[in-house]
Amino acid sequence: MLKNITAEQVAQTITPRAPKSYKCNYGRVLLVGGNEQFGGAIIMAAEACLNTGAGLITVATNSINNAALHTRIPEAMFIDYHAQELLVPAIKAADIVVIGPGLGTTPFALELVKTCLKLLVEQQTCIIDASALTISAENPALINDCKAQIILTPHQMEWQRLSGVKIAAQTDLQNSTQLAKLSDHATLVLKSERTKVYDQSPTVWQNPLGNPGMATGGMGDTLTGIIAGIVAQFGTTTNTVNAAVYLHSFTGDQIAQQDYVVLPAKLSHLLPQVIQQFSKQNA
Numbered sequence: 554m555l556k557n558i559t560a561e562q563v564a565q566t567i568t569p570r571a572p573k574s575y576k577c578n579y580g581r582v583l584l585v586g587g588n589e590q591f592g593g594a595i596i597m598a599a600e601a602c603l604n605t606g607a608g609l610i611t612v613a614t615n616s617i618n619n620a621a622l623h624t625r626i627p628e629a630m631f632i633d634y635h636a637q638e639l640l641v642p643a644i645k646a647a648d649i650v651v652i653g654p655g656l657g658t659t660p661f662a663l664e665l666v667k668t669c670l671k672l673l674v675e676q677q678t679c680i681i682d683a684s685a686l687t688i689s690a691e692n693p694a695l696i697n698d699c700k701a702q703i704i705l706t707p708h709q710m711e712w713q714r715l716s717g718v719k720i721a722a723q724t725d726l727q728n729s730t731q732l733a734k735l736s737d738h739a740t741l742v743l744k745s746e747r748t749k750v751y752d753q754s755p756t757v758w759q760n761p762l763g764n765p766g767m768a769t770g771g772m773g774d775t776l777t778g779i780i781a782g783i784v785a786q787f788g789t790t791t792n793t794v795n796a797a798v799y800l801h802s803f804t805g806d807q808i809a810q811q812d813y814v815v816l817p818a819k820l821s822h823l824l825p826q827v828i829q830q831f832s833k834q835n836a
């Protein structure tokens with residue numbers, strides 16, 4: 554059954570912060586990605602995650618990206634993703650691990666995906682995006698064997714690679730069937746001009762918002778960061794994933810009222826205000 558995500562559901566999910574709380578109450582997120590060529594992708598994901606309200610953020614990336622990362626968001630901690638002795642404890646300590654934006658598909662990238670997916674346990678959530686989806690398409694057991702709660706965020710070509718279903722044949726029934734084959738505890742955020750969210754139930758959720766100004770590189774990396782920030786604070790459920798998808802497009806639509814193209818950085822900067830509006834509806 555197809556249902557629209559509603560503003561009311563989002564407002565119910567985004568509860569105001571408790572006065573007696575501190576950073577560790579809002580989730581530890583580790584973002585892994587960004588090679589020499591695609592550092593921007595992991596920086597945009599981290600910036601969106603920060604602006605969504607995650608408590609503590611660490612970025613494991615190529616060291617060439619460190620200066621740019623810290624110029625943009627000094628709030629984020631940095632790990633050189635080649636440093637196993639730092640990376641492994643960071644994976645174990647995280648509530649949420651994002652893997653893939655700007656990671657590339659080299660043998661080293663494959664080893665990183667393996668390290669993350671194998672180390673994660675049931676209490677953790679892994680958001681698999683971009684290059685990590687392309688890598689997993691060649692190695693489907695990685696997703697199947699991963700114990701963490703899984704959120705997959707492919708665009709239609711990444712989903713074609715992962716599921717084997719051609720874009721033209723990506724019906725709701727096909728998508729649900731292929732998702733269940735990949736993992737019995739994964740949620741699928743299938744991105745398009747009208748993104749849909751599939752879990753292991755027969756209900757499919759459709760995002761009613763978004764605009765073509767959002768068709769720009771980095772917009773999916775930004776969504777991934779928002780999903781990470783929302784599930785870090787409010788738990789990993791279909792509701793929280795839906796809320797993140799909705800907030801991303803809601804913010805994009807606000808910007809498109811004046812702007813021809815919706816820049817990912819601008820969307821990120823508007824997020825704290827938009828999320829506050831939704832949290833106040835709940836106060």
Ligand SMILES: NC(=O)C1=CN([C@@H]2O[C@H](COP(=O)(O)OP(=O)(O)OC[C@H]3O[C@@H](n4cnc5c(N)ncnc54)[C@H](OP(=O)(O)O)[C@@H]3O)[C@@H](O)[C@H]2O)[C@@H](O)CC1
Nearest residue numbers: 591592593594654655656657683684708709710770771774
């Ligand atoms: N600033 C940065 O650092 C950025 C870095 N990035 C990083 O780049 C890496 C590669 O990721 P990617 O998504 O760019 O490339 P890929 O996986 O090959 O997919 C593109 C192919 O799929 C096809 N296609 C069909 N339908 C489609 C759809 N709905 N949406 C999109 N594509 C669709 C399309 O077909 P075409 O239009 O060419 O016929 C094309 O052939 C990854 O690590 C990512 O994080 C980006 O995030 C950008 C900003």
Ligand SMILES: Nc1ncnc2c1ncn2[C@@H]1O[C@H](COP(=O)(O)OP(=O)(O)O)[C@@H](O)[C@H]1O
Nearest residue numbers: 708744745746763764765768770771772773774
């Ligand atoms: N025409 C459109 N209308 C609404 N949303 C769009 C449109 N085009 C792209 N988007 C959104 O932009 C994002 C693109 O994700 P993705 O292709 O992974 O980008 P990138 O990897 O460059 O960050 C998705 O969230 C998608 O829903």
Ligand SMILES: [Mg+2]
Nearest residue numbers: 683708773774
């Ligand atoms: Mg992408």
